[in-house]
Amino acid sequence: MKTVVEIKNVKKRIGKKEIIHGISTKLYPGEVFGFLGPNGAGKTTMIRMMVGLTKVSEGQIFINGHSITTDFEKAVRHVGGIIENPEMYKHLTGYENLRQYERLFPDPLPAGRVDEVVKLVGLEKRIHEKVKSYSLGMRQRLGIAQALLHKPSLLILDEPTNGLDPSGIREIRQYIRRIAKEEQMAVFVSSHLLSEMQLMCDRIGIIQNGHLIRVEKTEALVHSGNQEVLINAAPSSKVKDLLGDRSYQQTEDGFIVQAEKDELPELIRYLLKHDIDLFEITPIKKTLEDSFLQMTEEDSYAYAQTAAK
Amino acid sequence: MHTLRLLQNEWIKLVKKPSTIVMGSILVVLVATLTVFVATFDDLAFWEFVNQASSLYAIVILFSIIAGGSTVASEFSNGTIKLLLIRPVKRVKILAVKFFVVVLFGSLLLLILAGATMLAGGLAFGFEPLFINGENQLADLGETYVLYAVELVVYAAMAFTISTVFRSNSLAIGLSIFLMFVGPQLSLFASRYEWAKYLLFANANLTQFKEGRVMLDGLTIEFSLAVLAAYLILFAIVSWQVFQRRDVAV
Ligand SMILES: Nc1ncnc2c1ncn2[C@@H]1O[C@H](COP(=O)(O)OP(=O)(O)OP(=O)(O)O)[C@@H](O)[C@H]1O
């Protein structure tokens, strides 16, 4: 398959400090790639390198086959993005701002493209007002409009839902998913809002302390780890006996039992055979948040251990 | 052509700034005030007035320093530099276009100054013919303004370079204005040293040759132009190299 972005063992040093320690990954057309990590993990730094705002200390980044270092204009030609907050020229109107970005491209865009993106992000009513009168959410929308103006094949969004209200978040999320598929655009989106990424991304890479510790399909990430099942059954003393040495937790709603999905039928048959009244049995879906926290905790634990040595 | 579109961008950003409109208005108000003032105390001939009033060009240089000292720095302080530099345009081109627009702006202010002083002078003292004693007065005035324009380019370039290197418009503007006023004095103090004539400030004011009030012995207009050209090349290289290499992390 064609790759839109190829990141090859990229490192970033600022002074003596290494901030990004050799990250490699690839992005494909039509896919939404989530770049997930806690504050200070290096998301923005990585994004700045991908758009050529800061130099790559070591390694290479290719966009549509062009190196961002040696072939900047060709590489960046097909990239649209927002890096951190979408700062605009406040003394110009939203429309004038978009015209600015339009003129920064060598070939003129088709007539009406500016109006098209304005409509897409739902800013028609306020687009002719000065940006200084915009709310944060409106600026964010204008930022997205600016990024989409020239139909990029790679869209890079650094925390795009920052400052949007819930309906705005949902709208942008659905919109990102839709255009990624329709236009076969690769989307690289960073966030520390885990629940958000789960709904938006096809694949998720987890970055911590400048290391890409894991890249996985969202599904796989969500379902990784032990599955838990809520079993509400009576009498509880008997259930306890039957569960034996399985690890479980007793709560008001019932027992939370550690069990893989394919073990379940066996477990249910076993319980019923011993005349248990079974009221409810529900698999507990672990959110990405849980897996994420679990993973990063493991990682920072390991990190602390090595640091202590 | 793409460069034209880039010029258009920078021009729009500059002239739509509230401060730019204020600058233009200040200039016109100053000319009006000066005319009223002179007309109450003195009775000058038209060309005489227009030539004297042209000394208001110092204000235009000041405004050009402000424009030159903020064009790059304000992109950094507003964060808009991020969205500007992720486009398929070489950084050096963006820089060159920005400087060109500053010079264009300064030149336009000089034209406004010339136009406004002629209009005000004509209204206050009555117009005079173009030729006096067989000399084309307008051509003579034009020559003076061209010399002003060279000085303007030099000071704007200085402010532009300082602001590109330090990304601070207050530093660039403050330092440049300070140097513009104190510099010529400094070069006078240093006049007993040989190196004084290589100072920017000893050479920037080219009307000294036209008016025959040369600041330091041994200066000629050719020499001054060569020194200024050397400074301009230095400014260009420094700002280009710094801007080209800068990691943008705002
Ligand atoms: N110019 C700089 N000089 C020194 N250190 C820097 C610089 N820029 C970033 N860092 C460091 O690099 C690390 C990564 O920063 P980065 O902004 O990339 O994090 P992030 O993942 O985007 O965080 P957040 O979620 O808060 O946006 C941080 O530890 C930060 O302190």
Ligand SMILES: [Mg+2]
């Ligand atoms: Mg960040």
